[in-house]
Amino acid sequence: MVLPYLIFFILGSAVGSFLNVVIDRVPAGLTILGRSYCDRCRRALSVFDLVPILSFFILGGRCRKCKKPISRQYPTIEGLTGLIFVAAFWKAASGGNFNLIYLIFILFIFSIMIIVSAVDFKFSLIPTSLVFAASFVALFFDYFFKTSPEFAGFVIAAFLLAAFFGLIVFLTKGKGMGEGDIILAFLIGMVLGIRDGTLAVFLAFLIGATMAIFLILAGRKRFGQTIPFAPFLVLGFFISLFFATPIINYYFRLF
Template identity: 35%
Template sequence: MDIFFYVVVFVFGLAVGSFLNVVIWRWPRKESIIQPGSHCPKCGSPIAWYDNIPVLSFILLKGKCRHCKEKISFRYPLIELLAGLLSVLAFWLFGFSRWYFIYYAFLASLFAASIIDIEHRLIPDEISVGGMVVGIGLSFLPERRIPVFDSLLGAIAGFLILFIVAELYYLITRREGMGLGDAKLLAMIGAFLGLRSLPLVIFAGSMLGTIIGIFFLFLSKEGRFYKIPFGPFLSVGSLVYLVISTGNIRVQLGAFNWILGI
């Protein structure tokens, strides 16, 4: 029976991933995610429902548009598969409950924000500011996981921390470092996960960012001036915090919970 539910949530995640592909493509271009319907970006032909089945349609069409035969980027099925895996992870952490849907929506939003940040070096306010409002609103639920005050402090502190870091960096170097998009995203994370999550989220994100930064320092022609999007690293830090602060993993960490802020 457990396997059945995992398959169901994986398929549900694939469908969410298909929607995320629309969000990732359209929001940075200031396009509606509702109208027009799915269409080929090359020839503009509408995509029929049977050609829009997550992953399967890509395989059956051999990665090409049915009408103009333009190649379909492999990123589309990849995003769908990763969204499916995130759904499975959320189900493993929270079971079939309201928290599965809430935190899967949170993870899916971070995932979309990360891809957009990588491709466009921006994070849409629809995700960050909208997500922050939703996160604070959820703290008012009767069976809330994060108290209202903790959610509010998390949002405020999350924004201020990166805002101050960005301002100090500019004062010292006269170059823009982090944008306000990163600060808004951390505000959203703080609203969902609470104030205590921020140290681990920032630490994990910074460590991963440093490793990737060193990699690009040597391989990129821009060297130390290469602009690395920080949103994906904050998202990974949030995922790390969410995993280790939930269920059996938290119990096994024992005394380290206080150090990690969980």
């Protein structure tokens, strides 16, 4: 059945359109309510300018009035959120027993993860209050939908991963990473538990280091220059959430 996936893609791209507003306005302390407007000429956008993904291409990537370019962030986040919602539906529907509460929970967590990585990528800061709020939601989810030993395991995982990043921040005196990464690691532990959470962090370092070497070789960054780490943590989180078991099985078959 293709239809549910199509519906989730459209739903995700509409949510992505809202996430763009959060990404742009929350770090600046602006309200997320009110009409969307062009960043350049401040003209309020009409319904036809706000169709996720399509509007950007129909308008040729330019504002209808002032003709200034519209950031590629908008269709990128909309498309990405659409794809991630499709993946979330696939994840919730696979395994035979469809779980609506789990689906709503991961859609919420995924949306937070997209905001966090985009804000860190764009402004080099992590919206910590948002990550805190998501951690609470994850704590409640684990408490109500997991067995007591599982719940204890997830809480311990959250504190261990946070402590690991706390140690890095302490040892590097907050040069590379900051308190935002500590709280993000806490959230990852709360959602993934110790095995998958550790894999997510390991993948984040692996991908981050590879990317840093690539950027230095390409002359885009100098050695010692920092790059935002949250996008890598979020990438590690997504890979681990969807593929932890095959990755771990493959890894242990190597020996």
